[in-house]
Amino acid sequence: MIAAIVAQLGEWTAPVIDWHALAPELILVVGINLVLFIDLNIGEARKWAMATLTGFVLLAAFVPVVTLAVIGDASREMFDGRYVVDHYALILKAIFLLVAYVVVLMSQNELEEGGYYQGEFYVLMLCSVLGMVMMASSRDLVSIFVALELLSIPAYMMAAWRKRDVRSNEAGVKYYLLGVFASAVLLYGMSFLYGTTGSTKLVEIGEVLASGDLIAMQVVAIAFVIAGLAFKVSAVPFHSWAPDTYEGAPTPVTAFFSVASKAAGFVALMSLIFLAFPTATGVYQPLIWVLAVLTMTVGNVMALRQTNIVRMLAYSSVSQGGFILMPLAVAGTGDASQSAVRAVIVYLLIYAFMNLGAFAVVIAVSRKTRSGEITSFGGLFGYAPGMAAVMTIFMASLAGIPPLGGWIAKFNVFKTVIDAGSGAAYALAVIAAVNTVIAAAYYMRVLRQVWMMPAPDGDITPLATPAPVTAALGITAIGTLVLGVLPGLVLRFGDLQDLTGALGR
Amino acid sequence: MSLFLRDYLTVVWFGLAAVLLAGLLLGVSAAIRPSRPSYDKQIAYESGVDPVGMGWSQSQIRYYVFALLFVIFDVEAVFIFPWAANIERYGVFGLVVMLAFIVLLLDGLVYAWKRGLLRWV
C-alpha cells in the first residue's frame, strides 16, 4: 500500500477542480471574509446590515446549488471520488442553506436588541454552515472530520454567546467538553478504520470490509465511529449535553443546533453507513437499533415531564432523532436499503421546517411574555390567533398528524422499517408507534394552553412580531403544509443509487 | 542493531555528551568555589524588590490571546513544511493553494489586529 504510494510520487498531477461544483463552498468562504471585514469597518449603528449581508451570502450560495441540480444529471466527482456533488449532496446542501437563512431571520432582532457581537455571530454561523455544506459532499474520513470540526467549533462559541449569563456559559462549556470528547472517540474509531483498511476513502473502506469477515478491530472501529456521531445527533445515552445546552443557548442558536447540527451528524452517519459499512450490517444495525429505541423512548418520557417550553422542545428533538435513526437501524435488511436514504432525507427536511417553526413561535411569544414556561402560552389564541394557528401547525406536524409534513416524514420511516420485514424491524415499528402516541401527549399539552387556557396575568396585549421573524414563520409554516399535502415534491430526492453510484465505478 | 537505531545513536551520544559536560562544569565549579551561605543570599533577587504573594497567582487573559495566536501560526508552519520541502514539484498549483491558505490565515490576523487584540492595554 505505502510502497504503491511511494511509487506514484513521481507522477503527481494537479487535481482537477470543478469550480461549478465547488461554487457553494467558495461563495461561503468569500462571504465569511466579506462579513468579517465589513463588520470591522462599519459603525455600531449600522450593524443591522450584517444580517442582511449574511442572508445574501446564503442566497448566493444557494444559486449554484440550484443550477447544479438543474444541469447535473450525473454526479460530479473531485479528488479521486473523495468529494462528490450528486443529488444526495445537493438536497442536503439546500437544506443546510435554507435552515441557516431561516435562523438568520430569527436571530436578527435578538442580536440587535441584545447588543451582541453581530459581526462575529454571523461569521461563526457561516463557518458552521460551510462545514455542513462540506459534510454533504465528503466521501472521505479526513474531509468528514474537517467538516465536522468546522461545523462544531463555531457552534460551541455560539452556545456561549451571552457571556454574562451563567447558563449560557454552562451551555457552551457542556457542549464543548462533550463535543470534543465525541470527536476524540470518532477519531479513535477512524484511526482504527484507516489502520485496518489502509484507506481513508469511504468506498475503498467499504470494499476492504466487504472482501472478508470483519476482524475484531474493525468491529470496534465501527462501534466507536457510530458512538462518536451519536453524540452529535444527541442519541441516548449520548444526549446528556442536549437539554442544558439547548436551554442555555440563545433561542435562535438552539433552533440552529437542534436542526442543522443534528442533520449534519445524520449526514455523516449516512455517508459512513452506506458507503463504508454497507456489508457490516451485523455490527451497525443492532447498535443503531438500540440507540434508536433508547433515544425515542427516553426523549419522550423526559419531554413529558418538562414545564419549560425550550427544554420540552430539546427533549422532543432528542426523541425525533430516534425516529430519524430508525431507517438506519434496518438499512441493510431486505428492501429497506433502497428507501432508507430517502426516508432519512425527507424526515430531515420536514423536521427542519417544523422544528424551526416551533422555535420561531417560541421566540415571537417570549418577546412579549419574557417567560419560557409552557403556561406562558395560555390565551395565545385570544390575543394572537394567527400565531396560535401556526403553532398548531408545527405542534401537530411534530406529533405526526396528517395531512401535515410530519406525517409524511413518519409514514416514510415506518414504511422503510416495515419493508425490512425482519423481526427486529417489526419490534422497532411497534416501539416507535407507542412512542408516537406518547409524543402526541406533550405536543397536545402545549396546544391546550394555546387554545383553552386563559392568558397568565390577564395580559392580552397583541404580539409585536418583527418582520424577519414573521418571514421565518411564513417560510416554515408553508414548508410544513406544502410538504404534507404534496409529498411528491421531495419523495424523488435521495435515492440510494445517488449516494452509492460511486460504488459501481 | 537496526538501521533506525544506528541513525539515532548520534542523538544518544550527543545527549550523553551534553549531560556529561554540564555535570563536569557544575561539579568543577562546586568543588573549587568558596561556599558561605547566608539568608540574604538565598532569597530571590538578592538586591531587588521583595516578592509579594504566591507564585501561583492568577494571570491575565491577554497572555492567553498571544498563546493562542502562537498556536495558530505554529500549525500554519506545520502545513507549510511539506510544501516547502518539495516546492518545485507542486509548481503554480501549490503556490496558489498555499497563498490562499496563508491569505485566509492573514485575514484572521488582520481581523484580530483591527479589533485591538494585539494591543497590550
Add this chain to the structure above:
Amino acid sequence: MELLVFVIASGMVLVGAVGVVAMRNPVHSALGLVLTLFGVAVHFVAMEAHFLAAVQVIVYAGAIVVLFLFVIMLLGVDTAEDLSIEPVPIQRPLAVIIGVGTVVLVGTAVIRTRDTIARGPELEASGDSNIRLLARNLFSDQVLAFELTSVLFIVAVAGTVLMTRKQKRVAPDRDRVGS
C-alpha cells in the same frame, strides 16, 4: 533494541497519562501531558514518521501545552476545586467501569486482530519520504480539507476576539427563554 525503545516510550506515555489524571496540581498535570506527548513522539520516530514526530514536539508538546498552562494560570491554580465532593455519587464508579470496559474492549480487539493485519512494506529509509507523502496527499486528494482548515483558524481568532473583548453594554435578559 527496538523493543527496548518501545517499552521506554510506552512507559513515558502511560506514566504521563496517569500523572495527568492523578496529580492534584493542574500545572503538574500539564507537565504529565508533556511527558505523554513526548513519548508519543518517540513512538513516531520508532515508526520512522520523522515529520510527525517533529510536529508532535513542536505543536503539541510545545505550543498546545503552553496554551494549557496559560489557561491554568488564567483560572488560578490556588482556587482549585475540592475534588472530594461528588455531586452525583454514582458517576465515579461508573466512569471507572466504563474506562476499564473500554480498555478491555480495545485490548481484546487488538489481541484478536494481532495476526490478521499484514505488516505494510517498509518506507524508504531516506528520512524525508514521509514528508513528501504528506505533501502529495495535501496537494491532491485532501486539498479541499486542507484549504478549509484555514477557515478553522478564522473561527479560532473570531472566537478569541469574542471571548476576550469586553461587552459594550449589558443587554436585558431577553434572548434566552428561561424561567
